[in-house]
Amino acid sequence: MFALQYSEQGPPEVLTVGEADEPHAGPGEIRIAVRAVGVTPADWKLRSGGLPVEARLDWPHIPGFDASGVVDEVGEGVDGVAVGDAVFGVVDTGAFGGAAAEFAVLVAWAAKPDALSWEEAAGAAGNVETATRALRLLDIGEGKTLLIEGAAGGVGTMAIQLAAARGATVIGTARVANHAFLAGLGATPTTYGPGLGERVAALAPGRVHAVLDAAGSGSLPDLVALAGDPQRVVSVADIGAHEHGVHLTWMRSGDAPGHEGLAVAARLAAEGRFRVPLHEVFPLADAAKAHELSAAGHVRGKIVLTVP
Ligand SMILES: NC(=O)c1ccc[n+]([C@@H]2O[C@H](COP(=O)([O-])OP(=O)(O)OC[C@H]3O[C@@H](n4cnc5c(N)ncnc54)[C@H](OP(=O)(O)O)[C@@H]3O)[C@@H](O)[C@H]2O)c1
Structure with missing residues (x-):
């Protein structure tokens, strides 16, 4: 598959789009063909080496904590979702990324409501x-x-x-x-x-x-x-x-994750009571620009990358 990736921490220019090994859905997980992926400050903090915690990254590292897309693998023990469904959700935060790729494995998700575009749904997931x-x-x-x-x-x-x-x-x-x-x-x-x-x-x-x-x-x-x-x-x-x-509270604070919020946000969006303001949408190949914009510190809503 193709993926946004970097093999050493550094400036935005270390980001490239290239070949990477495909992930597969394990028990309790699904795999999606990614349509869009959110950009969050943790992405550029990890990339620059500025996240003030010890994060062991596997190389090459694929950024991205949340995504939307179409289900193409359903792991053992997963009910209520099928290949071909449109969903949005989050990756395993323990891997510190993995969503900005052709395929991504989600550990929590909800059905994407028609009221949210692929970009809006991807941008919402992690922050919800x-x-x-x-x-x-x-x-x-x-x-x-x-x-x-x-x-x-x-x-x-x-x-x-x-x-x-x-x-x-x-x-x-x-x-x-x-x-x-x-x-x-x-x-x-x-x-x-x-x-x-x-x-x-x-x-x-x-x-x-x-x-x-x-x-x-x-x-x-x-x-x-x-x-x-x-x-x-x-x-x-x-x-x-x-x-x-x-x-x-953060990804390793031991607090129970707020995964139930995904279905709540989807329901509210369908009712017209929840929207996802997009600051800017970039193609995956322009991820460096997206990281720079996020790092400037005045994002209004979400920055999102589209995956071709
Ligand atoms: N612990 C977790 O689980 C978790 C999860 C996600 C994010 N985070 C962290 O939470 C923080 C926010 O993330 P985010 O995704 O919301 O960031 P973001 O989308 O980049 O937004 C940052 C916001 O900060 C505001 N801001 C800048 N300077 C400020 C100041 N001095 N006082 C108050 N607001 C200020 C900006 O608004 P103005 O333009 O109006 O200044 C901007 O809207 C980041 O540090 C991120 O790493 C933690």
């Missing part, structure tokens, strides 16, 4: 899992007020909509240029940075019940003060979270 995991840890439901720091990116846009669908009120931080965008997704926007506590207090005269840090920008002391208790804050992005008594 992350957002679902974080919302569960924060116990977000009816009547709660959630603040999302860094709400305009992939995790934030999914978390806003999934939290709103649970009946929560959502306040999201972004630069001013993204405020109308956040409002369109169902969040009350405000800017991040100094004075956040006062701005949020004015927007939410009651209490902020929970805070999701999707920025990792060093604002945790302010976010903890806002929530009133570090246990009401969860970060997906700050590796120093524990220094503030805050839980960092």
Whole structure:
């Protein structure tokens, strides 16, 4: 098969499209012929060697944590899905990638609703899992007020909509240029940075019940003060979270994955209550440009690669 790959960590130019061994669906897994794959900050952090955790990569390494496509192998013990079905889902995060290829093995998936394009579905999958995991840890439901720091990116846009669908009120931080965008997704926007506590207090005269840090920008002391208790804050992005008594949830934190969110997002999309804003779509061969854009730090929604 062909795959996006690199054989040593380095700048975006190490990415090439070339031949790679085909994966096969093991027990409990499916294989898809990939139509589109999401790009997430972990892709370029791993590629550059900047992911601040020890990640053992097999060479060549194929990036990509989530994808959409057509099922072409169904592993032992898998029910409810058949060859030819359109799905979207996530790869085994323990492999740190594998989706940006002609074929990819998914460990969790849902039927792709007609309401989402291949690109939108691929872009949603990984961040829906992350957002679902974080919302569960924060116990977000009816009547709660959630603040999302860094709400305009992939995790934030999914978390806003999934939290709103649970009946929560959502306040999201972004630069001013993204405020109308956040409002369109169902969040009350405000800017991040100094004075956040006062701005949020004015927007939410009651209490902020929970805070999701999707920025990792060093604002945790302010976010903890806002929530009133570090246990009401969860970060997906700050590796120093524990220094503030805050839980960092990530692919190896031991938290149960939020795979059930895939079917929830699919249902909400079919009902017209969930959408996937695409910042830009690139062909697989332009993955280096996609990584550069992601690394610039101001993605609005998702960056996606199409697979020919
Ligand atoms: N732990 C996990 O399981 C997990 C999973 C996925 C992602 N992550 C991590 O979570 C973080 C967010 O991922 P993502 O996919 O949402 O990233 P993304 O799509 O690249 O979005 C980043 C967002 O950060 C915002 N931003 C930039 N500077 C900011 C600041 N100082 N304060 C607040 N927001 C700021 C930007 O909005 P503006 O343009 O408005 O500034 C942008 O929308 C990354 O660090 C990623 O590695 C963790």
